[in-house]
Amino acid sequence: MRDLLLGNLPPNSFIYPYYVAAATLVSLALFLAAYQNPRLFRERVEKFTNAINIFDAIGLGLFAVNGTSIAIQCGFGENGFLAIFVGALTGIGGGLIRDVMVAEIPKVLRKRIYALAAVTGSGVYYLMHCLSLNGTLSMACGIAVTIIIRLLATYFKWTLPRVKG
Numbered sequence: 001m002r003d004l005l006l007g008n009l010p011p012n013s014f015i016y017p018y019y020v021a022a023a024t025l026v027s028l029a030l031f032l033a034a035y036q037n038p039r040l041f042r043e044r045v046e047k048f049t050n051a052i053n054i055f056d057a058i059g060l061g062l063f064a065v066n067g068t069s070i071a072i073q074c075g076f077g078e079n080g081f082l083a084i085f086v087g088a089l090t091g092i093g094g095g096l097i098r099d100v101m102v103a104e105i106p107k108v109l110r111k112r113i114y115a116l117a118a119v120t121g122s123g124v125y126y127l128m129h130c131l132s133l134n135g136t137l138s139m140a141c142g143i144a145v146t147i148i149i150r151l152l153a154t155y156f157k158w159t160l161p162r163v164k165g
Helices: 002-006 018-036 038-043 045-076 080-101 115-130 135-156
Strands: none
Touching: 002 045, 002 080, 018 038, 038 045, 045 080, 045 115, 045 135, 080 115, 115 135
């Protein structure tokens, strides 16, 4: 989705299939583990849920900041809204598609402070980039902010306000 929005064709996943291969291998390994021992898997689902949330927060930060970086590299560095939006979309896009494909309400619509964490981390990275700060430090700070917001939102059960009624 990111590459299509940026006009970066063909999309990187077709040029560098490592991302797809890694996701496929991890998914297959987890499926086989659950398939071999479903009872054990169900008994420990709560422990898995906590670990999955941590890895999800890490992935959200990595993908969001990376998406913002790629938008900048593609020549959209002057358009902060576009760069940050593309970064957030990169962070939440895969999970959004996954949830729709399995007929669930997307997690981005029901998890605590999910998209906002991606926007904030992307914004921190973009701001530091605009200030010409060290690229690695800028990425690390954007990723860290995203992860911290996600984990704090989960721990303290933070949610955005909703319209009542």
